[in-house]
Amino acid sequence: MNKLGTVIGFTFRNKVRTKAFLITTIVLAIIMSIAINIPYFIQLFTGEDLKSGSTKIGLVYAEQANVAEQLDSYWKAQNNDEFTFVKYDTSDAASLKKDIEAGTIDGYLQFSDDQKTLFPSVVYSSDEDDGLNAVAQAELSGALQAVKMQVIVQDSLTPEQIAELKTPVQFNAQNINADASAPKANEKDESNRMMEFGVVYLLIILFFFTSMTTGNMIAAEVTTEKSSRIMEILITSVSPLTQMFGKIIGMFLVGLTQIAVFVLVILGNLFMPQNKEVLADFNIDLSQVSIDVLVYGFTFYVLGYFLYAVLFAAVGSIVSRTEDLGQAIMPITMLSLAAFYVGSFSMGAPNTMLMKVASFIPFLSPTTMIVRIGIGEIAVWEIWVSILILVISILFFGWLSAKIYRTGVLMYGKRPTIKELRKAMKAYKI
């Protein structure tokens, strides 16, 4: 036990202090911070006008005085200060242009005088390349839509009917399969669902990347120890099992540290004042994240990690040179890719047969189970059976890997075949 701690400590300290680790962590943290702040930056650059006051739009009454009048009154009723209208009776382009240059208005809105159509087309002219900003444009076309409806229906409908027409259809999905054991699968409102979708996706990506990177590190580390021949001293000092699991746990802590740093960076950024509004805009409330998903997610993450890690250690032990490592870990890489894609592609349809089967297969269950728990419907017993299968496979593959490890670290030269490995195991009496 004491020695296990020593191995864990040594592995952890040495990995965390390498330049490669420090640099990747810092670079990724910076990229994350930038990514989170992008909406704010965009606002900073494009939203300068907003700060100096709302956009002033000249409204030309000349051609369609009626429409312009309705638009103006409609907009005033909205009480929105995204932009304000300035009345112009003239449609003289030269004088309007002069006003734009003078800064009295940012642009002007002009209706065509085509009498044949029921509603004229609208042109916005300004001296900027991109015209109105996206928000103002959306608001403006919404307002125009409302005015258009008023113009067309005239007085044939009551204001209540018009109001009813404007409200979108209420479409609610309801799950009639009220499973008592999975109450959270029901009554999820839209934003909650979005949230869970995001969390599940994040968990899958996290699982895939960390198990791959730390797994590769484990394999590389074992091969390096073997090729630098320090392995011979190590296995005479500490049992291979202790050594293998010490390394795996040490690397796990390294991965966990990295994740913790990233989570802190993300949270720190999200809670900065300028980003709080963005969160609110997207209707994201972190307290909505279901604790169940996180707890199960973490459980499957840890178990899945160990399952892959023991295999990586075993593969690392049979390879003598780091150059051969990439080829040797290919099958495991494929397996984890499969787990990642089955999980992420099935997020839209988490209750298919494929997912049900996959969530009980040890190497696929860490990702697929999370999808089913987070998005799909699942009974609690299914989760526990899957966890049990995972634990049993960890024990089995751990035992097998320890045997391979014990044999592999003493075999030098070319990569042994399975037959040679078995022969060696017999010869070494392992």
Place this chain on the structure above:
Amino acid sequence: MESLKLEKVIKQFGDKTAVNELSLEVGVGEIYGLLGANGAGKTTTMRMVLGLIYPDGGSIRYNGKPHSDELRQIVGYLPEERGLYPKVKVSEQLSYLAQLRGMSRKDADKSIRYWLERFEVPEYYEKRIEELSKGNQQKIGFIAAVVHKPQILILDEAFSGLDPVNVELLKATVKELRDQGTSILFSTHRMEHVEELCRNITIMHRSNPIVQGSLKEIKSRYPREQVALGTTSEVTGLENIPCVTKVTIQEQGGYLINISDVSAAQQILQIAMQQSVVEKFELKEPTLNQIFIKEVGESHE
């Protein structure tokens, strides 16, 4: 009691026998020499002693007890192809290895400082292995093997690749450890080291122990077949003495005469005394080198 005792140890890899019925005993405070050509089974024997692989037959006892996990703390090992973490500081990896052998961090640090001082390289404490020369890496490897004060020390080719000054330094250290009561199993190709250090030896050849026993006794088993002669002037007619097989004139003056029977030595001395003044006359005992080549070389043909 012997710290290390091997009895009829057999190891087979598939249908190939790697070690065949090897028995040996290493006493407390003894250096035991294990000799043999490449592939003779030395490394396999050492690995069995270390408990890395298990023998197919026979037994290995440590202080009278079979192999167990506690043994890891009293055994030290310097592998032939020594390795250390290239990018880790000397003090850290030595401390790590010592702690794996059951030392506390504090004791380990004390021991490391002592040994670095002993090898006159205290400034390496903060250095990385990759910054050191090969010979100095070797010293660190040696420290790794002895840092935890092992009772049983296994040295595979301990002195290869070192300059003469460092060989002497390491040799002195090995002797010191022996005098402190460490049992040392020592393998090498360099016979002069064995003659200087070992009391008992085993020469292995193709998995079999072919010569075993104390160095003195082994040497007495082999006839004295060489005479070194130094005279002030030339001596002729040495070739004509019966039983003289070969006469070599040495660079720095004098003769080296191979004989097939010890009685010829007296005749050589007489002839030399008749013709010249004898400055040096020695009936040489066979060197281990010669014994080794004789045993291993002959059966090769």
